[in-house]
Amino acid sequence: MQLIITEKPSVAKTLAETIGAGSRRNGYFVGNGCLVSWCLGHLVELAMPGEYNPKYARWQKEQLPIIPTEWKYHIAEKTAAQFQTLKELMEREDVEALICATDAGREGELIFRLVYEMAGCQKPFRRLWISSLEEDSIREGFRNLKPSTEYDSLYEAALCRERADWLVGINATRLFSCLHGHTMNVGRVVTPTLQMVVKREQEIAAFVPEAFYTVQLAMDGFTAESGRLKTSWEASELLKNCLADGTAEVIAAETKDCREMPPHLFDLTSLQREANKKYGFTAQQTLDYAQSLYEKKLLTYPRTDSCYLADDKAAFLPGLVRGLYEEILGEDEDDEDEEDEEDSIDDEELQILVRQVLNSSKVTDHEALLPTKKVTGALLNSLPEGEQMLLRLVAMRVIEAVSEPHCYRDTKVKLSCGGSEFTAQGREEISQGWRRYEPDKKEWVILPEGLHTGQRLPIENGGVREGRTKPPARYTEGTLLRAMETAGNEEMPEEAERKGIGTTATRASIIEKLIKGNFIERKASKNTMLLIPTEKGVFLISAVPESLKSPSLTAEWEQKLLLIEKKELGTEAFMNEIAEMTERIIRTADPQTVKLHSRADTGYPVIGTCPHCGGDVTERPKGYFCTGGCHFSIWKDNRFIERLGKKVTRSLVTDLLVKGSSYLYGCRSPKGFKYNATLNMTCRGDGKPEFDLTFDKADREKKKGRRK
Numbered sequence: 001m002q003l004i005i006t007e008k009p010s011v012a013k014t015l016a017e018t019i020g021a022g023s024r025r026n027g028y029f030v031g032n033g034c035l036v037s038w039c040l041g042h043l044v045e046l047a048m049p050g051e052y053n054p055k056y057a058r059w060q061k062e063q064l065p066i067i068p069t070e071w072k073y074h075i076a077e078k079t080a081a082q083f084q085t086l087k088e089l090m091e092r093e094d095v096e097a098l099i100c101a102t103d104a105g106r107e108g109e110l111i112f113r114l115v116y117e118m119a120g121c122q123k124p125f126r127r128l129w130i131s132s133l134e135e136d137s138i139r140e141g142f143r144n145l146k147p148s149t150e151y152d153s154l155y156e157a158a159l160c161r162e163r164a165d166w167l168v169g170i171n172a173t174r175l176f177s178c179l180h181g182h183t184m185n186v187g188r189v190v191t192p193t194l195q196m197v198v199k200r201e202q203e204i205a206a207f208v209p210e211a212f213y214t215v216q217l218a219m220d221g222f223t224a225e226s227g228r229l230k231t232s233w234e235a236s237e238l239l240k241n242c243l244a245d246g247t248a249e250v251i252a253a254e255t256k257d258c259r260e261m262p263p264h265l266f267d268l269t270s271l272q273r274e275a276n277k278k279y280g281f282t283a284q285q286t287l288d289y290a291q292s293l294y295e296k297k298l299l300t301y302p303r304t305d306s307c308y309l310a311d312d313k314a315a316f317l318p319g320l321v322r323g324l325y326e327e328i329l330g331e332d333e334d335d336e337d338e339e340d341e342e343d344s345i346d347d348e349e350l351q352i353l354v355r356q357v358l359n360s361s362k363v364t365d366h367e368a369l370l371p372t373k374k375v376t377g378a379l380l381n382s383l384p385e386g387e388q389m390l391l392r393l394v395a396m397r398v399i400e401a402v403s404e405p406h407c408y409r410d411t412k413v414k415l416s417c418g419g420s421e422f423t424a425q426g427r428e429e430i431s432q433g434w435r436r437y438e439p440d441k442k443e444w445v446i447l448p449e450g451l452h453t454g455q456r457l458p459i460e461n462g463g464v465r466e467g468r469t470k471p472p473a474r475y476t477e478g479t480l481l482r483a484m485e486t487a488g489n490e491e492m493p494e495e496a497e498r499k500g501i502g503t504t505a506t507r508a509s510i511i512e513k514l515i516k517g518n519f520i521e522r523k524a525s526k527n528t529m530l531l532i533p534t535e536k537g538v539f540l541i542s543a544v545p546e547s548l549k550s551p552s553l554t555a556e557w558e559q560k561l562l563l564i565e566k567k568e569l570g571t572e573a574f575m576n577e578i579a580e581m582t583e584r585i586i587r588t589a590d591p592q593t594v595k596l597h598s599r600a601d602t603g604y605p606v607i608g609t610c611p612h613c614g615g616d617v618t619e620r621p622k623g624y625f626c627t628g629g630c631h632f633s634i635w636k637d638n639r640f641i642e643r644l645g646k647k648v649t650r651s652l653v654t655d656l657l658v659k660g661s662s663y664l665y666g667c668r669s670p671k672g673f674k675y676n677a678t679l680n681m682t683c684r685g686d687g688k689p690e691f692d693l694t695f696d697k698a699d700r701e702k703k704k705g706r707r708k
Helices: 009-019 077-091 106-118 135-143 148-180 190-206 232-245 268-279 283-295 317-328 347-357 377-382 385-401 477-486 507-516 535-543 551-565 571-588 591-595 650-659
Strands: 002-006 023-025 028-031 034-038 044-046 073-075 097-101 125-127 211-218 223-226 247-260 406-417 420-431 456-458 461-468 520-525 528-533 606-609 616-620 623-626 633-635 661-668 674-683 689-695
Touching: 002 009, 002 077, 009 028, 009 034, 009 135, 009 283, 034 077, 044 106, 044 148, 073 077, 073 106, 077 106, 097 106, 106 148, 125 148, 148 535, 148 551, 148 571, 190 477, 190 507, 190 528, 190 535, 190 551, 190 650, 211 232, 211 420, 232 247, 232 406, 232 461, 247 420, 268 283, 268 385, 268 477, 268 507, 283 385, 283 507, 317 347, 317 377, 317 385, 377 385, 477 507, 477 528, 507 520, 528 535, 551 571, 606 650, 616 650, 650 661, 650 674
Parallel strands: 002 034, 002 097, 097 125
Antiparallel strands: 023 028, 028 034, 044 073, 211 223, 211 461, 223 420, 247 406, 247 456, 406 420, 520 528, 606 616, 616 623, 623 633, 661 674, 674 689
16 A cells, blocks of 8 residues: 655645545545545744743743754644645555655645654655646556655755744844834744835935937938937927928937747746736735646646756647647637738647757756646636636637747947937847737837938928936836845856745745735736835834845855755755854844834834934824924925825935935916926034035926925
């Protein structure tokens, strides 16, 4: 009798049905010489500090650091019954061997091994490593069970990850909570992610927009534009000179044919980014939908970090693609008509095109995401809407990835007029290729043929365009996932296989943890959802040292965990490094430095530092006030600012505290005239603020005010 252990009941049911173990018992299935049971996620967890020593039940800085010499584990209370079931199954005399069938990855390996060791089991086991829950894939996996020893280093890396998180999380959380008098959750991975969101918000707050002007000249069928000019006067003078000249001379003209290659297949992170961009799905929603589709045998294993397939998929893939053409697009690529003749693909072409997505050397634990052969149009329509949308997205990416390149002719022209250089760019499509399924929405101008150096082109008319530099964009979940994926890349070796913060399997949970902990919040803006740091999040980042919030350091740790998996780094060396860093954080923490960023004794939130005396500026019901003893204050009903048609907001006051100024769009004069201006703040000798305005030169109405 063999005991097969999965990670989830639904997977156990699928495996049991496939191998003929269809008889249900309390906590397991049985049949055909097999028992099939499940773990319910993490049944075994690291013990908390109080279980090592009762004195650790109280949070005291003097007891830190807490670094166990021997690690302890306990059974999660809510899953104790299932652990007991597994233990009893392992101890059965008729069970001769086990099969580890938890999810094929680092965490799945950890879940099984901890249960195996906690139960005191010493029976031999092998590993089922599959990427699909289709019957054929399961049967193939059972025919090719792997020796458990092949995954020993994967388990060691998982242990190191878990214990490193415990060391840093337990010690840093207790340290900074004791220093500040309230709970501050610090994590090895979540804090660097939070740092990126907070840093982006600080960059936005510190950004000072600048006006710029460009001159546009209308030629025969296209428009040429100058470089950016600082003042409207310069732009007006240039336009006047150009119109006086009447013609512009071509000083360079280049035309080249370009090929835009199809996109890669999806890994989990790229799927999460695309689903967020197109449908507004959160990273966790995408993972949940993908996991459900996997368990319904409609999608391959979702927690993959590869965008390629193994070379042995060359024979299988054309049939899958043909099926997707029919089921997803409702068309048969063998049916050629006059309109789509250039896009139809014969069998020989398809065999060549699928090679674009094959590369065994770039496949790690799992291959890129694919729909399974079970996908049909009728089945798609019966799925919940979110799953349906996601499966179509994956299917369309497969179709795009094995299509021909998008080909176009790119033309760039430089012209000289009025002593300045102008440029124009045009594009003409040659063949749609993969863009047939994902049209380029940008409208391109086709420049006249035959443009050559020395040619003079008549100017039909012209104008001046005013613009403003823009601050960095706030993160969406899609752009934050990308930032997490590439964090620290510039400091990582070229050969590094896994970079960034977290892994494809954990990034969604990192974002969700920050949101649930009220460190960041989702905020709707137009058709997207932005991620904004909360006061609690900003406060935490201001308090912790660089070593705990550095994305590059966390990315380096992820790379070292990969080296452990590859048996190129010892676990003892890694854990010693983490312990030394933990001790250093405790030893060097400076409560005086941190105190500047804490809440004032009044209990009101601190939003910044007083520009006059350096004390805390707190937000109260009627305004913003310094607690350092000077007379600095900005009332929420400030008349000077209200006369501009503006309100005194926290972001405005933060700008004034950090930069001494804030750029205001759409101010309104008493007569209703709209204008833009910079609000400047200085302080008198007693700390009271004074305000005045500076105006853009382009504004017709110029007003200055001053209030003491």
